[in-house]
Amino acid sequence: MLDQTEADETLMLRYRDGDAGAFAILYSRHKGSLHRFCLRMCNDKARAEEVYQDTWMNLIQAAERYRVEARFTTFLFQIARNRMIDLMRRDGREAFSLDDEEGQGVADSLAASSLNQPERMLDRKQDAARILAALDQLPPAQREAFLLHEEAELPLEEIAALTNVGRETVKSRLRYALARLREALGDSQ
Amino acid sequence: MSEHPDKELEDLLAQSRRARDAYRAAAADEQPLAEIDAAILAASRRQVGARPYDLKRGFVARWRVPLSMAAVLVLGTSLSLLFYEDKTHEKVMSDLPAPAAAPAAAPETQEQRPDGAGQPQADAQNGIAESAQAPAEEKRSEPSAEGSGTAGAQPSEVFKQQPKEVPAKAKMRDATAKPPHDAGIPSERERKSAATLEEVVRQAKEGQRKQEEAERRVRIEAESGAKETAGPPSQAVTPVAPGTSSASDTAAPSHTAGGTPRTAAAGASTAPASPPPAAPSATLPSRENDGAASSTADSRAGRSGVLAQEEGTQKPAEPVPPAGEAARLGRLKGDTADETRAMPSTAAAPQSAAPAAAPKAESSADPEGTTQKFMRKKQAPAELSATRLKSPDAWLEDIKLLWNADRKEEARTQLREFFKKYPDYALPSDFPLSKPDSTAP
Numbered sequence: 001m002l003d004q005t006e007a008d009e010t011l012m013l014r015y016r017d018g019d020a021g022a023f024a025i026l027y028s029r030h031k032g033s034l035h036r037f038c039l040r041m042c043n044d045k046a047r048a049e050e051v052y053q054d055t056w057m058n059l060i061q062a063a064e065r066y067r068v069e070a071r072f073t074t075f076l077f078q079i080a081r082n083r084m085i086d087l088m089r090r091d092g093r094e095a096f097s098l099d100d101e102e103g104q105g106v107a108d109s110l111a112a113s114s115l116n117q118p119e120r121m122l123d124r125k126q127d128a129a130r131i132l133a134a135l136d137q138l139p140p141a142q143r144e145a146f147l148l149h150e151e152a153e154l155p156l157e158e159i160a161a162l163t164n165v166g167r168e169t170v171k172s173r174l175r176y177a178l179a180r181l182r183e184a185l186g187d188s189q
Numbered sequence: 190m191s192e193h194p195d196k197e198l199e200d201l202l203a204q205s206r207r208a209r210d211a212y213r214a215a216a217a218d219e220q221p222l223a224e225i226d227a228a229i230l231a232a233s234r235r236q237v238g239a240r241p242y243d244l245k246r247g248f249v250a251r252w253r254v255p256l257s258m259a260a261v262l263v264l265g266t267s268l269s270l271l272f273y274e275d276k277t278h279e280k281v282m283s284d285l286p287a288p289a290a291a292p293a294a295a296p297e298t299q300e301q302r303p304d305g306a307g308q309p310q311a312d313a314q315n316g317i318a319e320s321a322q323a324p325a326e327e328k329r330s331e332p333s334a335e336g337s338g339t340a341g342a343q344p345s346e347v348f349k350q351q352p353k354e355v356p357a358k359a360k361m362r363d364a365t366a367k368p369p370h371d372a373g374i375p376s377e378r379e380r381k382s383a384a385t386l387e388e389v390v391r392q393a394k395e396g397q398r399k400q401e402e403a404e405r406r407v408r409i410e411a412e413s414g415a416k417e418t419a420g421p422p423s424q425a426v427t428p429v430a431p432g433t434s435s436a437s438d439t440a441a442p443s444h445t446a447g448g449t450p451r452t453a454a455a456g457a458s459t460a461p462a463s464p465p466p467a468a469p470s471a472t473l474p475s476r477e478n479d480g481a482a483s484s485t486a487d488s489r490a491g492r493s494g495v496l497a498q499e500e501g502t503q504k505p506a507e508p509v510p511p512a513g514e515a516a517r518l519g520r521l522k523g524d525t526a527d528e529t530r531a532m533p534s535t536a537a538a539p540q541s542a543a544p545a546a547a548p549k550a551e552s553s554a555d556p557e558g559t560t561q562k563f564m565r566k567k568q569a570p571a572e573l574s575a576t577r578l579k580s581p582d583a584w585l586e587d588i589k590l591l592w593n594a595d596r597k598e599e600a601r602t603q604l605r606e607f608f609k610k611y612p613d614y615a616l617p618s619d620f621p622l623s624k625p626d627s628t629a630p
Contacts, residue, residue: 015233015237018237018238019237020233020234020237023230023233023237024230024233027226027229027230027233031220031221031226032219032220032221035219035220035221036216036219039219040216049221049222049225052221052225053225053228053229056229056232056233057229057232060229060232060233060236061236063236127207127211127214127215128211128212128214128215129215130211131208131211131212131215132212132215132216135212150209150212150213156198171197171198174198174201175197175198175201178201178202178204178205178208179205181205181208181209181211181212182204182205182207182208184208185207185208185211
């Protein structure tokens with residue numbers, strides 16, 4: 001009855017009209033990526049799960065007002081990002097610093113540190129730990145751009161719209177993030 | 190310029206493939222907790238109203254619609270029954286005032302009957318007037334035959350005594366089970382009102398008898414006075430019989446309040462040889478012919494004729510051929526042998542038959558008046574034979590009147606006939622004649 005290949009937007013519309021099964025499909029599709037996004041952005045599992053659960057709850061409550069204006073993933077991760085900013089403000093932490101200079105500085109420092117990594121950490125099993133550690137060291141804006149690109153598979157334009165920056169900014173952040181990760185893996189040719 | 194950066198991005202992504210693969214491999218096993226998944230899915234179902242995991246609420250949701258429909262049906266049926274009962278009760282209550290007004294209308298109707306009023310309206314309102322109009326239903330009436338006047342009083346009395354708390358269903362059942370003239374009158378109420386009805390009938394009969402006797406006295410005295418005078422007999426009768434022939438057509442059928450409609454109906458059917466207008470008034474009713482079916486128009490004509498007879502010379506006489514009159518007189522003469530068949534209530538008809546027939550004879554085509562003389566000669570016996578249908582006292586009173594009118598031979602003859610019928614009857618002390626054995630005054 002429910003088409004598994006149906007677009008996310010269609011499923012969301014069906015859920016808005018009362019089809020609970022449509023939401024189950026949506027959830028199964030995006031629960032992993034959103035959960036990882038929350039984990040990488042919060043650097044705290046408990047906080048990440050709180051953001052993750054609140055994101056889905058907000059999506060459920062906002063379903064009645066849902067209209068197809070963008071990708072569903074953009075809508076979903078936008079909710080998660082806003083919830084994340086709210087939690088950081090509540091905790092007194094500064095929200096995402098989208099300063100390019102800061103990001104550039106962090107990237108530079110990460111790149112410098114990664115160059116000092118020993119070459120024996122280059123095997124595949126160790127690559128995961130190193131990439132995750134390198135990701136945690138990335139500035140939030142670059143990390144966010146990387147995660148939105150990798151997890152939500154959003155194009156640069158969608159990421160730019162979601163983060164309220166220009167497309168080139170997103171591209172620059174993504175470029176710096178990838179460079180630092182490659183450096184962490186010793187793959188910086 | 191836009192293609193170059195995209196190519197840059199693609200090159201960058203291609204160069205970073207190892208890093209991206211390493212990230213996906215590191216994050217592949219990271220999944221949210223199952224409790225969080227269940228909570229989120231449950232919340233999504235709650236939001237749209239589907240709650241399959243809540244068995245208690247599911248039971249309520251499953252039975253909500255059937256229970257609602259059942260409740261609506263029960264309430265609707267109850268209200269419908271309630272309204273139906275109220276409506277039926279209101280109908281019964283609305284029917285009650287009309288019968289309650291009937292007793293007041295009954296005397297009025299009786300007063301209107303001598304003036305030639307038509308059917309009793311109170312009876313018609315109660316749906317019982319059919320008994321006074323349809324001969325077939327007259328046949329169904331009781332043998333005592335109180336007449337339409339009393340029949341009209343019957344439902345009125347019954348309705349007056351009808352309790353208001355009579356169930357509507359019982360009333361409807363009675364209405365469907367009984368004939369039309371008894372529709373809506375339960376037998377219990379009839380029994381309750383029997384005493385009242387009998388009293389009304391008795392009073393009506395008594396009043397009728399007194400009126401008839403008074404008329405008879407006046408008539409006989411007038412005849413005796415006319416006999417003494419030199420004038421023709423018809424002139425002695427005609428002053429009290431003005432030629433208002435149209436009045437008899439509108440005569441009330443139930444003036445005598447006792448058996449008159451039936452008598453009229455019978456009279457209408459027992460004179461086939463007579464002309465239609467005069468035949469009912471010229472025939473003597475017999476009980477055997479009471480049940481003969483006739484049309485309503487005939488019945489009304491018969492009642493009109495009987496009323497003319499009852500009212501004596503005050504009512505007009507319609508032209509009757511001599512042959513029919515002779516036949517009528519012959520039948521009157523033969524009625525002396527049929528005394529036992531006659532009913533007291535029908536005695537008024539022959540009394541006025543002769544006076545009513547006198548003007549008819551005058552208006553006939555017989556120039557020599559032979560029929561008139563014949564009629565005149567037979568008038569007194571015809572009257573007396575009619576009086577013999579009455580009570581013994583009335584008969585003796587008639588004989589006494591004959592004696593006082595110097596018609597002594599006729600008085601003796603009547604007295605002999607009287608004692609043939611009532612051999613053990615004791616004559617009053619002031620009676621001018623003695624028993625026929627002595628035949629001497």
